[in-house]
Amino acid sequence: MSKKDNKQTNPAWGGRFSEQTDAFVEAFTASVEFDQRMYRQDIAGSKAHALMLQKTGVLTVADCEAILKGLDTIIEEIESGAFEWSVSREDVHMNIEARLTELVGDAGKRLHTGRSRNDQVATDIRLYLREQINIIVSQLVKLQTGLLQLAEREADTILPGFTHLQVAQPVTFGHHMMAWFEMLQRDATRMHDCYVRMNVSPLGAAALAGTSYPIDRHMTAAELGFAAPAANSLDAVSDRDFAIEFCAASAILMTHMSRMAEEMVMWSSAQFDFIELPDRYCTGSSIMPQKKNPDVPELVRGKTGRVNGNLVSLLTLMKSQPLAYNKDNQEDKEPLFDTIDTVIGCLRAFADMVPALVCKRDNMYNAAKQGFSTATDLADYLVRKGLPFRDAHEVVGKAVACGVANSKDLSEMDIDELKGFSAMIDDDVFKVLSLEGSVAARNHIGGTAPEQVRKAIAEARERLKGG
Numbered sequence: 001m002s003k004k005d006n007k008q009t010n011p012a013w014g015g016r017f018s019e020q021t022d023a024f025v026e027a028f029t030a031s032v033e034f035d036q037r038m039y040r041q042d043i044a045g046s047k048a049h050a051l052m053l054q055k056t057g058v059l060t061v062a063d064c065e066a067i068l069k070g071l072d073t074i075i076e077e078i079e080s081g082a083f084e085w086s087v088s089r090e091d092v093h094m095n096i097e098a099r100l101t102e103l104v105g106d107a108g109k110r111l112h113t114g115r116s117r118n119d120q121v122a123t124d125i126r127l128y129l130r131e132q133i134n135i136i137v138s139q140l141v142k143l144q145t146g147l148l149q150l151a152e153r154e155a156d157t158i159l160p161g162f163t164h165l166q167v168a169q170p171v172t173f174g175h176h177m178m179a180w181f182e183m184l185q186r187d188a189t190r191m192h193d194c195y196v197r198m199n200v201s202p203l204g205a206a207a208l209a210g211t212s213y214p215i216d217r218h219m220t221a222a223e224l225g226f227a228a229p230a231a232n233s234l235d236a237v238s239d240r241d242f243a244i245e246f247c248a249a250s251a252i253l254m255t256h257m258s259r260m261a262e263e264m265v266m267w268s269s270a271q272f273d274f275i276e277l278p279d280r281y282c283t284g285s286s287i288m289p290q291k292k293n294p295d296v297p298e299l300v301r302g303k304t305g306r307v308n309g310n311l312v313s314l315l316t317l318m319k320s321q322p323l324a325y326n327k328d329n330q331e332d333k334e335p336l337f338d339t340i341d342t343v344i345g346c347l348r349a350f351a352d353m354v355p356a357l358v359c360k361r362d363n364m365y366n367a368a369k370q371g372f373s374t375a376t377d378l379a380d381y382l383v384r385k386g387l388p389f390r391d392a393h394e395v396v397g398k399a400v401a402c403g404v405a406n407s408k409d410l411s412e413m414d415i416d417e418l419k420g421f422s423a424m425i426d427d428d429v430f431k432v433l434s435l436e437g438s439v440a441a442r443n444h445i446g447g448t449a450p451e452q453v454r455k456a457i458a459e460a461r462e463r464l465k466g467g
Contacts (some may be wrong), residue, residue, distance in 0.1 A: 009239035030087045031330050032095055032336060038130075039078050041127035042092050042120070043071045045203060048223035056214045058114060063107040070103040071096075088106050090123070095118050114213035115206055116238040118325040122202035125333070127224060130244060132340045133195045140188045140253075141464055144181055148457050148464075151177035155453045158435045159274060159364035160373055167371025170435045173359055175448040178456050183256040183297035185463070190249040201226035208324035220303065236282055238279035238324040240314065240332045247311040247336065250343050251304075258304040259348055261297035274367070282347070292437040296353055300346045307342055310335035314443035328456075369437050372400050372410055377432040385424040393420045 054064035101108030230236035285291035
């Protein structure tokens with residue numbers, strides 16, 4: 001980063017001051033090192049503002065044309081690497097405005113008429129976050145599409161379903177993947193809701209009270225693609241609830257991804273051995289040559305704490321601020337930007353990795369045969385024969401206790417053994433005690449039956465098409 005000597009007080013506000021800002025304070029209060037990523041949004045807001053000022057007669061046509069041309073030149077300089085960012089100019093806004101004035105003279109000084117850095121930065125952040133939410137949603141759709149591919153491929157694959165991490169009932173792997181899909185679908189809707197509430201324009205609110213110039217806020221809002229101007233100037237420049245809401249939605253999304261990551265870590269371990277992660281998403285050990293570590297899921301699991309921390313940072317930042325703008329709000333950008341970068345990176349990693357998971361079907365199937373996973377099916381069978389459920393529950397509990405004592409699953413007992421627990425049990429019981437019979441019996445909306453999984457996949461694909 002280039003730093004120019006600043007022999008004078010800051011040109012943005014120096015008239016009130018009699019001495020130069022302390023060098024440490026200058027660096028301490030500057031934000032340009034991290035807010036320069038919003039240069040495109042800042043220039044878009046400036047163009048909209050200039051066009052509006054020209055339309056309302058505040059700027060001449062010549063000044064407006066010079067400003068627009070100068071801003072285009074600045075974009076070219078930034079993207080070619082020729083632009084010199086200066087800490088002495090504090091932030092992205094003043095760096096661009098100062099360069100614009102160098103390029104077009106007094107016309108550049110007139111651009112700030114009728115606005116403040118307060119409404120300028122609030123506008124820039126909304127424009128930037130709006131763009132990033134679209135990227136996040138597109139990555140979510142990519143991950144969800146991969147989940148649907150995996151669910152379809154494994155719609156008939158049986159594995160144990162767990163509660164309390166104990167074998168509960170058999171489910172299909174496709175059904176499990178569709179649970180992940182639904183979690184992410186709610187995350188996508190939260191992002192959409194955040195976008196809608198955020199999509200109002202602060203531009204024209206100026207420092208806090210609006211401006212005495214004859215501005216047209218509806219015009220600038222439309223130019224920038226906002227649904228409407230923000231209704232209150234004090235609120236428009238001072239609140240960051242839209243950033244908090246985004247970080248809250250991101251924390252929930254990352255919590256879902258962390259749960260997915262935890263299952264992948266467990267399933268890929270030697271103790272479960274349910275899946276194989278592609279080598280390209282794993283690393284080895286420097287001293288243990290046999291190791292294949294699931295680094296990508298582990299990192300996603302770990303980065304969830306980082307995003308949760310960013311949410312707490314923003315909540316704490318805002319909790320005691322009086323209206324309107326305060327310098328505290330400079331601290332909103334780093335946790336927000338870090339959350340954006342982290343979420344996009346994690347989604348990208350999962351979107352590429354998840355469809356490439358290899359299921360070890362035999363291992364899953366054998367694990368589902370352990371732990372008496374069809375015990376509930378036997379209870380349901382007895383209920384259909386006329387036994388009250390609580391009595392059926394007791395009968396099956398005794399059968400399981402016998403099985404535990406003899407290391408024998410219910411499906412491995414012969415008919416005489418089973419009849420010893422209830423005379424209602426007949427030869428047809430073995431249809432419900434099989435893993436295939438158990439999952440097939442749950443053939444209703446939301447159930448684990450392969451037929452229902454395939455219907456859920458088809459319906460989910462239609463939802464993704466509809467946005």
